[in-house]
Amino acid sequence: xxxxxxxxxxxxxxxAKMKKNNLFTTDRMFCDxxxxxxxxxxxxxxxxxxxxxxxxxEGAGTIRIGSEERVVEAGGVVLAPAGEPHGVxxxxxxxxRLLVFMAPLP
Amino acid sequence: xxxxxxxxxxxxxxxAKMKKNNLFTTDRMFCDxxxxxxxxxxxxxxxxxxxxxxxxxEGAGTIRIGSEERVVEAGGVVLAPAGEPHGVxxxxxxxxRLLVFMAPLP
Numbered sequence: 252x253x254x255x256x257x258x259x260x261x262x263x264x265x266x267a268k269m270k271k272n273n274l275f276t277t278d279r280m281f282c283d284x285x286x287x288x289x290x291x292x293x294x295x296x297x298x299x300x301x302x303x304x305x306x307x308x309e310g311a312g313t314i315r316i317g318s319e320e321r322v323v324e325a326g327g328v329v330l331a332p333a334g335e336p337h338g339v340x341x342x343x344x345x346x347x348r349l350l351v352f353m354a355p356l357p
Numbered sequence: 358x359x360x361x362x363x364x365x366x367x368x369x370x371x372x373a374k375m376k377k378n379n380l381f382t383t384d385r386m387f388c389d390x391x392x393x394x395x396x397x398x399x400x401x402x403x404x405x406x407x408x409x410x411x412x413x414x415e416g417a418g419t420i421r422i423g424s425e426e427r428v429v430e431a432g433g434v435v436l437a438p439a440g441e442p443h444g445v446x447x448x449x450x451x452x453x454r455l456l457v458f459m460a461p462l463p
Contacts (some may be wrong), residue, residue, distance in 0.1 A: 254422045254436045255429065270445070277408045280386075280460045282434065300461045302383045304365070306412070306456060308432075316360045323361065326414075328388065328456070330360045330381045350412060350434070354386045354460030 252275075259310055260350055262286050269293055269341075271351075280354035283293045287341035287348070289314065295338030303331040303353045305339065310347035358383075361404065362388075363378045367455055368392050369406055375399055375447075386460035393447035393454070402443030409437040409459045410446065442461035 252283060256274045261284050263272055269291040275282040285293065285312075295315055311324040315338045318332055322342075323329060331337035341347040362380045367390050369378055375397040381388040391399065413444060417430040422437055428442045428448075429435060437443035438460055445458075447453040 252436070252438070254425070254438070255427055256434050256436075258432045258434055264418075274434055275408075275410065277409050277436070277438060279439070280410075280458070282410050283457070300385075302381075302385050303385075304381065304388055304458065314361075319360070319439070321361055326364045328362050328364055328380055330358070330362075330383070330388070332358070332360070333385070335360075337384070343360060344443075350456075350462075352386070352410065352458045354458075 258350060261320055264346065265287055270339065280352060281356060283351045285349040285351050288346060289341055292340040293338055295336045297334055297336045298357045300333050301353055301355055302333050303351065303356045305329045305351040308348040308350050310345045311346045312349065313341050313342050340356050364390055364456060365413050369451065386458060387462060389457045391455040391457050395447055395450050398446040399444055401442045403440055403442045406439050406463045407459055407463045408439050408460055409443065409457065412456040415443040416451045417449050418447060418453045418455065419448050426459055429459045
C-alpha cells in the first residue's frame with residue numbers, strides 16, 4: 252500500500268452528492284477525505300462498535316453528534332463515539348472538506 | 358467526553374521534547390496533536406497490531422515509514438502500518454504540528 256498521500260490531491264467532488272475519497276484502508280481502520288459542495292450532506296447515522304473522527308480541512312460544516320449540533324470551521328476536530336448518531340451538512344456557500352478516520356472497520 | 362475540539366487551541370509545545378496533546382481517547386483509538394519545535398523528533402518505533410496515521414497540520418516534517426523517508430508538508434497524510442517502524446524529525450526552522458490517529462489502542 253502507498254503510505255504517503257496528500258489531501259489536496261486526493262480531494263474530488265461530485266455534483267450528485269457528497270463524495271468520499273479513500274486514502275487508506277487497513278484491517279483495523281479507514282481514512283477518507285469527504286468533499287461536500289454547498290448544500291450537500293451526510294445524513295445522520297450511527298455505527299455500533301466503531302468510533303469516527305472528523306477533522307475540518309477546509310470550509311465550515313454543521314456537525315451533529317447525538318443531540319448536539321455545532322458549526323465547525325477549519326481546524327475543528329469532532330468525535331462521533333460508537334453508537335452515537337452523527338451527521339454533517341454543508342450549510343455554507345463554500346466547499347467543505349473533512350479528513351475522516353474510523354476504527355475499527357464497520 | 359467532550360466531542361468538539363479545536364486543533365489550534367489544543368496545541369502546546371515544550372522546550373524539552375516533542376509534546377503530545379491528547380484530544381480523544383476511546384476504548385478503540387486515540388487522537389492527539391503532536392507539537393515539534395525545530396530540531397525535535399519522535400524516534401523510530403513500531404506497534405504490533407496498531408496502525409497510526411499522521412496528518413501534517415502546520416510546517417513540514419521528515420517522516421520515515423519502514424525504509425522510506427520523505428519530507429511531508431502541510432496537507433500530507435501518512436500511514437504507519439502495524440509493525441512498521443516509523444518516526445518523525447522536524448529538520449526545518451519552523452514549528453511542526455501533526456494530527457495523529459492510532460487504532461486500536463496500543
